[in-house]
Amino acid sequence: MRPAARPMWAVGLALATLPAAAQTTPPACKGYVHLTLDTGNMRHAELIAEILARHQVKATFFVAQEKTWRGDHALDPAWAGYWxxxxxxxxxxxSHTWRHGSFRRDLPDGQVAYRLMDGRQLTLSxxxxxxxxxxxxTRFAELTGRALDPLWRAPGGRSTPNTLKASEACRYRHVHWAPAGFLGDELPSGAYPNEALLRRALADIRDGDILMAHLGIWSRKAPFAPMLDPLIAGLKARGLCFATLAAAGRGSH
Structure with a gap:
């Protein structure tokens, strides 16, 4: 389900109220894509926000209490202004989970093996x-006054049947990403330079694809974040528009 297009009579009425110089018909959308951004280390959070605002693009942010480049965590009170x-x-x-752990495998009685970032192994009911x-x-609502949308993404996209059953029971829909929507910002920049990743994305992304990147990645030397600017411009030039997953009602396993 995608946002409904405005009827032509409504567009015409709106244009009739504009000064003559401003009466240019916007290009019709040939499809919709969904940009999603996981917290990561937040190093490029402000830059990405500027790019989104410049292009008037709405994205879907998946938030976790991850350690940031500043030494604090992404859902600490110090980040309230950003959010x-x-x-x-x-x-x-x-939601991107609280501890950004990895759901490894299913266990008896609906339980799940969960590995934390420090290597500790837990069993979750x-x-x-x-x-x-x-x-x-809960934390996001405390920081912003707004609850999260009923969506979540497993760190690394890794989930299990028991995990999905539990998340659905508490009304969170899991969201993965399209193969073409994996933008590669966590890959080594020596083997996957920004220009190559950009070319691949512009060539392969299609209507309905969910795109995935991060607000900062520890390991990549040449950050991909600045490439979101030409990527968004290029996709718009192809007639693709952007919508949030909440607006589109999207969720998948």
């Missing part, structure tokens, strides 16, 4: 899976 600004701009937001998804929701 409030994105809320005011009309973006969508989903269905209720604990829900708590892992809800904690970013």
């Amino acid at each position: 409030k600004a994105r809320v005011a701009e009309g973006h969508a937001f989903g 269905p209720a604990e899976v829900c708590a892992e998804l809800r904690q970013p929701d």
Whole structure:
């Protein structure tokens, strides 16, 4: 489901109220794509926000309590201003789990093996899976006054049947990304230079694709974030428009 197009009579009425110099008909959308951004280390969060605002693009942010380049964490009170600004701009937001762990495998009785970033191995019950998804929701509402949308993304996109069953029971829809929408910002820049990743994305992304990048990546030497500027411009030139996953009602396993 995609945002409904405005009827032609409504477009004509709106244009009739504009000064003659401003009466240029906007290009029709040939399709919609969905840009999603996972927290990562937040190093390029401000730059990405500027790019989105310049192109008037609304994205879907998946938030976790990840360590940032400043030494704090992405959902600490110090980041409240950043998130409030994105809320005011009309973006969508989903859970990326609280501890950004990895759902490894299913266990008996609906449980899931969960590995934390420091290597510790935990066993989560269905209720604990829900708590892992809800904690970013609770914190985000404390920081911004807005709850998350009922969406989530597993770190690394890795989920299991038990994890998905538990998340659906607590009303979070899992969102992956399209193969062409993997923008590659976490790949080594020596083997995958920005220009090559940009060319591939512009050639392969199609209507309906979910795109995925991060607000900062520790390992990549040449950050991909500045490439979002020509990427958005190039996709718009192809007639593709941008919509949030909340507006489009999208969610998938």
